[in-house]
Amino acid sequence: MKSSSLHCWIVVNGYLQHEKFSSLALFIQESAERKGISATLVRNSDLVPVIEKGIPYLKGTDGKLPDFVLFMDKDIHLARHLELLGLPVYNSSSAIDICDSKAKTHQALAGHGIPMPKTLFPPFTYEGIERKNLDAFKKIGNELGYPLVVKEAYGSFGEQVYLIPTEDEFMETVKKLGHRPFIMQEFIEHSKGRDIRVNVVGNQVIASMQRKSEHDFRANMTAGGTAFPYTPTKAESDLAIRCATLLGADFAGVDLLFGEDGPLLCEVNSNSHLLNICECTGINIADSMFDYVMDAFERKGFQ
The missing domain is CATH 3.40.50.20 (Rossmann fold)
Incomplete structure (x- = not known):
């Protein structure tokens, strides 16, 4: 071809x-x-x-x-x-749809042996209908303990992720979010201010970097974090590849947390920002993406 x-x-x-x-x-x-x-x-x-x-x-x-x-x-x-x-x-529309929602991502990976933080889902409400009884969220706070993490289902660059230290602040956050979808997770203290971005193409890890912040629980570079090249362990590589495969993502930026007993899934990005990791590692992931597509056309006998 x-x-x-x-x-x-x-x-x-x-x-x-x-x-x-x-x-x-x-x-x-x-x-x-x-x-x-x-x-x-x-x-x-x-x-x-x-x-x-x-x-x-x-x-x-x-x-x-x-x-x-x-x-x-x-x-x-x-x-x-x-x-x-x-x-x-x-990526396919279904992969983009699932990866775009943190709630959909975690539920799609549930039952497949994917290690992830304990995750709870809030009772749904309609736009304009305030949650006046917050007893369910008080129970959730007791279940997760404080601090806990609230993540809006749709968000990028860590900007819609909140570390909640107390029940009063949790109730205020729930009120502010209103009908917007979100999830609640246990806070992984062992990974505070640090995570791993693993970029997967097909069934291969192409590049990886560790992100670290000295002043924020989020490691995202847009939140002030810094990045440096990182060689993932076999467990980290296998986890990233498995998550991308289960979600049907041909390309993915998989974010992992440092759990005390091994890596934990944080999220999967179907449209990861390739410039940051190229600047960090010198690896152009887009080249591998197009190689992957061309290989697919060759297998189909495209002329």
């Missing part, structure tokens, strides 16, 4: 104007072109998924579709629509 015969779309969000997202898109596009793949950056806001008379099609294109899509957004409906059109989408 001649790799130059492949054409892909790199789908990004049309409303995110922050430099780090545009830099990431260009970084990935450059990697594709180094591999001889013709890559076009496509904003999700320029595509309109349509179902007419029961038939799916797409407005906003010249009628030509790519060979595959690298989906760097969380527009689940668009990703699923592209799959309906027969396009290979990396």
